[in-house]
Amino acid sequence: MKFFLAAAFCLQASAFTLAPTPKLSTTSLDAYKVAVVGGGPAGACAAEVFAQEPNIETFMIERKFDNAKPCGGAIPLCMIGEFDLPETVVDRKVRRMKMISPIGNEVDIGDTLKPDEYIGMCRREILDGFLRDRAVEYGAKPINGLVTSIDIPSDHKENKDSQYTLHYQKFSPGTSVGTPESLAVDLIVGADGANSRVAKAMDAGEYNFAIAFQERIKISEEQMEFYEEMAEMYVGDDVSPDFYGWVFPKYDHVGVGTGTVVNRPAIKQYQKAIRERAGDKIEGGKIIKVEAHPIPEHPRPRRVQGRIALVGDAAGYVTKCSGEGIYFAAKSGRMAAESIVKLMQGGSRLPSQAEIEDTYIRDYDRAYGPTYAVLDILQKVFYSNNGAREAFVELCKSKYVQQVTFDSYLYKKVQGNNPLDDLKLLGETIGCLIKGYSIAKPDQAFSNPVESMKRI
Numbered sequence: 001m002k003f004f005l006a007a008a009f010c011l012q013a014s015a016f017t018l019a020p021t022p023k024l025s026t027t028s029l030d031a032y033k034v035a036v037v038g039g040g041p042a043g044a045c046a047a048e049v050f051a052q053e054p055n056i057e058t059f060m061i062e063r064k065f066d067n068a069k070p071c072g073g074a075i076p077l078c079m080i081g082e083f084d085l086p087e088t089v090v091d092r093k094v095r096r097m098k099m100i101s102p103i104g105n106e107v108d109i110g111d112t113l114k115p116d117e118y119i120g121m122c123r124r125e126i127l128d129g130f131l132r133d134r135a136v137e138y139g140a141k142p143i144n145g146l147v148t149s150i151d152i153p154s155d156h157k158e159n160k161d162s163q164y165t166l167h168y169q170k171f172s173p174g175t176s177v178g179t180p181e182s183l184a185v186d187l188i189v190g191a192d193g194a195n196s197r198v199a200k201a202m203d204a205g206e207y208n209f210a211i212a213f214q215e216r217i218k219i220s221e222e223q224m225e226f227y228e229e230m231a232e233m234y235v236g237d238d239v240s241p242d243f244y245g246w247v248f249p250k251y252d253h254v255g256v257g258t259g260t261v262v263n264r265p266a267i268k269q270y271q272k273a274i275r276e277r278a279g280d281k282i283e284g285g286k287i288i289k290v291e292a293h294p295i296p297e298h299p300r301p302r303r304v305q306g307r308i309a310l311v312g313d314a315a316g317y318v319t320k321c322s323g324e325g326i327y328f329a330a331k332s333g334r335m336a337a338e339s340i341v342k343l344m345q346g347g348s349r350l351p352s353q354a355e356i357e358d359t360y361i362r363d364y365d366r367a368y369g370p371t372y373a374v375l376d377i378l379q380k381v382f383y384s385n386n387g388a389r390e391a392f393v394e395l396c397k398s399k400y401v402q403q404v405t406f407d408s409y410l411y412k413k414v415q416g417n418n419p420l421d422d423l424k425l426l427g428e429t430i431g432c433l434i435k436g437y438s439i440a441k442p443d444q445a446f447s448n449p450v451e452s453m454k455r456i
Contacts, residue, residue, distance in 0.1 A: 143168070
């Protein structure tokens with residue numbers, strides 16, 4: 001039962017590392033050059049680490065510096081302190097979560113939270129912008145451009161004198177057509193999302209993916225009052241056959257969305273259903289933005305090739321069941337950069353593929369590999385059919401489940417479990433499953449054998 005509880009509701013421990021006070025860095029003329037491709041949390045957190053080393057010249061290439069990535073936008077409380085984030089990046093502090101089952105049963109959770117605990121809800125354009133600006137303040141050189149191809153020498157794994165050449169379209173303010181340019185560097189960090197050009201160039205392999213679809217909806221002030229500290233999660237095969245639908249509060253609107261891996265062609269049908277399930281709580285709202293984006297479902301087969309390393313979505317660091325990716329993107333970017341900087345010994349040498357794998361990849365997988373594995377299992381168990389979804393919502397009534405779930409999510413470390421409560425939870429789980437299957441409505445059949453085999 002210990003394993004079940006840890007698998008179901010706990011994330012692995014991670015160390016807290018406070019970012020130092022930003023300061024401009026100076027770069028020596030013979031410095032090694034590092035290109036961080038991508039300016040989201042993964043790329044920005046990697047770039048700020050590299051930029052602080054005087055013998056490393058850091059370039060951060062981002063195609064859209066005002067990018068607003070489609071995303072639910074939830075971040076754990078520990079991320080605020082660990083990444084030295086100002087509370088201004090948080091739009092709403094969610095202290096209540098409403099879970100709604102396929103037949104409409106509702107469970108409110110949040111009673112176990114302390115007064116100063118919350119889930120942060122942010123807009124990615126605000127969070128990402130802050131992290132990018134800080135990396136630039138440290139000394140990273142921003143390039144507004146789209147990487148189109150990368151020249152990789154055939155001997156790049158053995159010859160440390162070889163360089164990688166990035167070809168990109170550089171954009172200037174007010175122009176829609178880029179200017180072709182190139183940049184030779186000694187090391188690359190790919191933080192350019194699920195459709196990573198870096199991953200393709202280094203032959204990182206393909207992975208299965210979900211499509212996340214979200215509409216930002218402006219609702220009335222009276223309706224927003226309901227979502228002041230409230231977020232909602234809807235489960236049911238009408239909103240997603242393998243995930244959940246959500247209503248997450250933002251600064252002056254709500255994000256309403258859903259996602260799926262197994263039936264991507266029907267994503268707009270599921271989006272329509274989540275709007276209908278939310279009902280009068282968002283009725284009359286104005287859609288101010290429509291967003292859709294692929295989300296990786298598991299790590300890439302290869303995340304390091306030579307002196308090229310992947311982080312964030314490019315590496316496949318999104319958890320199943322919860323769909324969390326922001327924290328793990330930022331964490332992987334920082335861990336990769338810190339490992340590589342240490343291996344470079346003050347910018348005096350370049351690391352090998354084996355050295356990067358034996359530090360960054362090893363440490364990340366040890367810390368979070370079990371989390372991805374067990375949440376994969378949980379998604380298959382609790383999101384596989386309406387009976388299991390009914391049981392999942394019913395199980396959330398347990399204060400013990402709520403306590404362990406929130407503690408593990410907010411702090412990214414396993415909280416001490418109580419053996420007696422574990423045993424009690426086993427009985428509750430069996431009872432919830434029996435009840436769930438007895439009251440559940442049948443799942444609708446679907447088939448997409450060709451599209452379901454697509455990988456990126």
